Structures are given as C-alpha cells and as structure tokens.
Amino acid sequence: MAAAVALELDRVSRRFATRGSGLFTAIEALAFSVRAGEFVSVVGPSGCGKSTILNLVAGLDRPSSGRVLLNGLPVTGPSTHVGFMLQKDLLLPWRSIARNVEFGLEARPMPRAERRARAQQELQRCRLSELADRYPFQLSGGQRQRAALARTLAIEPDIVLLDEPFSALDSQTKLLLQRSFAQTIAGAGITTLLITHDLVEAVSMSDRVLVMSERPGRIVEEIVVDLPHRDDPIARRPLPRAQDLMTHLFDALHLADRTDA
Amino acid sequence: MTSLAEAAVATPRPWLRNLALPAASLVFAALVLVAWEFVPPALGVPKYIVPRVSDLLLEMARMGRQENLLAHVVSTGSMAVLGFALGALFGAVCGYLLGLSPLWERVLSPYILALQIAPKVAFAPLFIMWFGYNAWPKLIVTVLVVFFPILVNVLQAMHTADRDQVNLARAYSMSPAQVFWKVLFPSSMPSLLAGLRIGATLAVIGITVGELLGGEVGLGYLITFGEGQANTAMVFNAIFLLTIIGIAMYGAVAWVEARVLHYIPRVEH
Numbered sequence A: 001m002a003a004a005v006a007l008e009l010d011r012v013s014r015r016f017a018t019r020g021s022g023l024f025t026a027i028e029a030l031a032f033s034v035r036a037g038e039f040v041s042v043v044g045p046s047g048c049g050k051s052t053i054l055n056l057v058a059g060l061d062r063p064s065s066g067r068v069l070l071n072g073l074p075v076t077g078p079s080t081h082v083g084f085m086l087q088k089d090l091l092l093p094w095r096s097i098a099r100n101v102e103f104g105l106e107a108r109p110m111p112r113a114e115r116r117a118r119a120q121q122e123l124q125r126c127r128l129s130e131l132a133d134r135y136p137f138q139l140s141g142g143q144r145q146r147a148a149l150a151r152t153l154a155i156e157p158d159i160v161l162l163d164e165p166f167s168a169l170d171s172q173t174k175l176l177l178q179r180s181f182a183q184t185i186a187g188a189g190i191t192t193l194l195i196t197h198d199l200v201e202a203v204s205m206s207d208r209v210l211v212m213s214e215r216p217g218r219i220v221e222e223i224v225v226d227l228p229h230r231d232d233p234i235a236r237r238p239l240p241r242a243q244d245l246m247t248h249l250f251d252a253l254h255l256a257d258r259t260d261a
Numbered sequence B: 001m002t003s004l005a006e007a008a009v010a011t012p013r014p015w016l017r018n019l020a021l022p023a024a025s026l027v028f029a030a031l032v033l034v035a036w037e038f039v040p041p042a043l044g045v046p047k048y049i050v051p052r053v054s055d056l057l058l059e060m061a062r063m064g065r066q067e068n069l070l071a072h073v074v075s076t077g078s079m080a081v082l083g084f085a086l087g088a089l090f091g092a093v094c095g096y097l098l099g100l101s102p103l104w105e106r107v108l109s110p111y112i113l114a115l116q117i118a119p120k121v122a123f124a125p126l127f128i129m130w131f132g133y134n135a136w137p138k139l140i141v142t143v144l145v146v147f148f149p150i151l152v153n154v155l156q157a158m159h160t161a162d163r164d165q166v167n168l169a170r171a172y173s174m175s176p177a178q179v180f181w182k183v184l185f186p187s188s189m190p191s192l193l194a195g196l197r198i199g200a201t202l203a204v205i206g207i208t209v210g211e212l213l214g215g216e217v218g219l220g221y222l223i224t225f226g227e228g229q230a231n232t233a234m235v236f237n238a239i240f241l242l243t244i245i246g247i248a249m250y251g252a253v254a255w256v257e258a259r260v261l262h263y264i265p266r267v268e269h
Ligand SMILES: Nc1ncnc2c1ncn2[C@@H]1O[C@H](COP(=O)(O)OP(=O)(O)OP(=O)(O)O)[C@@H](O)[C@H]1O
Pocket: A016, A017, A024, A026, A045, A046, A047, A048, A049, A050, A051, A052, A053, A215
C-alpha cells in the first residue's frame, strides 16, 4: 500500500545571484515527496519556481541548500532514470521522428538495431508508427508533443517530469492528448511530476495536487484526488467531486496569492 | 463546383510558372546580347573599347587555340576550390572552437573584428614578397577571404543554439562531445551553409586578386596580359569565365545546402 518513495525534496531552497549583490530566492525550504507510480501535479502562480524544481530534479541545476533524492539517492547530475518534457517539444528538426525518439538512447552503449527496436515500440505505444519517417515540421502540434513523449519514455525512465506540456495546444487537442498521455503513463506505471497552470488538468490527471505560493515558492496546500479514471481525464472531469476539487483549488490559489502579495 | 473551378484554374498554373520564368530570363539575355552586338557600333564606340559579342566569341576561340585557355581555367578553378575548401575548413573549425570556449572568444574578439574589417586582398603583395611568385600568395589570400564570413557565421550559430535542446541532451546524460555532435553541430548547419555560400563567391575574388598581382597562370593573369596588349575582348572573356567559375561554386554549395537542409520547410512565394 505505502509504495516506496521515488522522489523526495528535503527542505530545498534555490537562490540566484542577482545583477546587484543581492540574492534572489526562487524557492524556499520546499519539502514534498512522490511515491513510486504516483502522478503528482504542481500548480502555482507564474514565477513561483515550478520550472526551477524541475531543473533541480532533472539534475540540470543544484539546490542552494537541502537535498533532492531520487529513489533514496541524492541527485548530483542528470540521470538516466529521469525523463523530462517541456512546453516546447524540443524535437530536433534535422532528425526524423523515429530518430528523435532514439535520441535519448544514444547516450548509452546500445547496439543500433536494439535502439531502433525500442524506438519503434515506443512509437507504437504513442500511436505514431505511421509518422516515424516524417520530419518534425510535417507534424501538428499535438503529434509533436506525442513524439516528444515517446522520446521521453523511450529511455524507460522511473520518473517523468512534465513542464506544462499541453499549454501550447488548442483545447480539443489538449483534451485528447491529456487522455493519450494519461493512458500511456498509467499503462507504463511511471511516476510523474506534472507542472501546470491548468487547475482542471491538475485535478483530472493526478493522484495528488501540490499548490505553491508566490515566490519564494513554498507548498501551501496539498490536495489528494481520490477519484477513479486516472487514465481517462475526459471521464474524470465531469465527476461532481472533481468539480468540487477544482473550485477548491481555484480558491486556494487565490488565497495564496493574497497572503503573499 | 468551386473545387472544379479552382482545379481548372490551378492545373495549368504550376506548369506555366515553371516554364514562364526561365523563358523570360532567356528572352532578356537574348535582348541584351543583341543590343550589345549592335548598339555600340551604331553609336560609334570603337571595338577596342567595347568589343562586340561576335568579337568576344572569336577571341574566345583564339584563346582556346593559342593561349592555352583550358590550362588557365583549370588553374584558377582548382585554386579557387582549394582555397575555398581550406578557408572553409579553418573558418568552421575556429568558429566551433571559439564557440565552445567563451573565454577565448572574449579575448580574441577585438582582433577577429579588426581582421574581419581589414581588406584581406591588400595583403596579397605582402605574401608575394614573402613567398615569391608561386601559388602560395593567391592561395593564402583566398583562404583569408573565405575564412572570416564562415568563422563569424559559425560563431553566431553557436551563440544562438537552443539552450533547451542543449539541456535536453545534458538531461539524457550526454557527454559534452555528444552534445556538440548531436545538437550544436547540426543546429549550426543553416548558418554554416549560408557562410559557405558567401565564401564561395569571395573565393573567386581572392584568387583573381592574387593572379592579377603576380604569376603567369590563371584567368587573373590573362586579364593583366590582355590589358598589356590592349586586348579588351580577352579581358572581357576572362571576367566572363571567372564569373562562370564563381557561379559553379555557388551553385554547388546551394545544391549541397538544399540537400542538407531538406528538413526546413520551404516558404512558397
Ligand atoms: N537562472 C536564473 N537566474 C536568476 N533568476 C532565475 C533563474 N531561473 C529562474 N529565475 C527566477 O526564479 C523564479 C522562478 O522561475 P521559474 O522558471 O521556476 O518559474 P515558474 O514557476 O516555472 O514560472 P512559469 O509558471 O511562468 O513558468 C523567477 O522569478 C525567475 O525569474
């Protein structure tokens, strides 16, 4: 029942040197953990340090104080157990979709044929097999994000970090893609940390929602979404309880804004 | 209905457009050549100032028979290609190295700017004094002329590379070498190729200046030789052939560019 902790932030702060002599605190004594297989969303006002958290977990940045633990081990640099995905799909325009999906695998010693096979498998899971030989400019925004997910999952990460992956899409594509992501992620049983501005998205996709305050970013509320249909946001969304949670979140964010303003 | 009407209008169009433009260009060329043949004599301009088209053709045939024209063309062409290749190689390598080491770039950037502004062809006499009347001076001038636009373009590309793409590669635990070869290098291709296109045209200028100043081979030499004999037609012909070499080199780079950059959607006008 109490699954192992996959990710833990232990009183993590991140300060940036500013132009002058001062220090700018982006996040302050942040503490939360994510269990293996859990889907956790982080919501909060713009500039509160959400992307900073993601960079710390991905090992692209170091905390100024505190520790980030992945499967109990401190993060000291990029790890092959972490996949991350941003609002920008970051597909390399000079590579075909299949070669883009292979990209992450090229960091490892792996025979080319095996890499191909892994990529094919991932493309199939993300329903992109027909587009394998196309180039990114020939894909729609939603297809591109699906390709980016395939690339992220191809390295078989233990945890994926998603930084507003749906925010650049139109609302219909967004709904379909959210469901597509939810199914894929639930099927693979991967631990997920989703950063989003969209409260509806947070409730309809996650097991738990963390609400952050204005900067310096802290967790001001934690909401457990104990609802069915985690693999189908479109089905979960209209549930009365889900609607309640969304309203509650909306208020929480508002309040958080006010106290810190 | 509409689709049918559209189809009727749309079908002949690309076909027409494909042929209409080159046809118009050819007609224009023919008009210019005809004017060149008949207007100067009509205005009483003597042949030794502006030779007629027919004179140029006759002179070209004579040069082919008596002046060993082919050897000169081959010499200039091969030297231009060699100088271009060396200049491009050095320029690109230096651009990537400087792009990877911001410290060195900051140290060297004032000198790079100064050298970029300096008229490189003016160094030619210096090189002739140092190396004598052989292939080296013109080759070095060409390398210098080609070097800078390519260096600057590559450096620019290294600066504007997508930080997030680089971070993505780093997040996949790629080594710095892998980040370079898999992200930075391919993403610099459009700039590198634009630099190569500029370099291809500059190479012909470099080689020509080198040949004008010394030596006894090449189309630049034929220009000074023709000048000494007051043979205007010979000068015109040499310039024409130099232009052809430049166009061929530019065309080759553009051909490579179209193949390498196939992944960039082309804007239809
Ligand atoms: N490298 C940096 N140097 C200085 N300040 C930084 C740096 N990176 C981020 N910041 C600052 O830290 C704060 C948090 O940034 P972050 O990108 O994490 O915000 P965010 O919550 O992701 O915002 P958004 O929702 O708009 O994406 C911002 O105020 C930002 O200006």
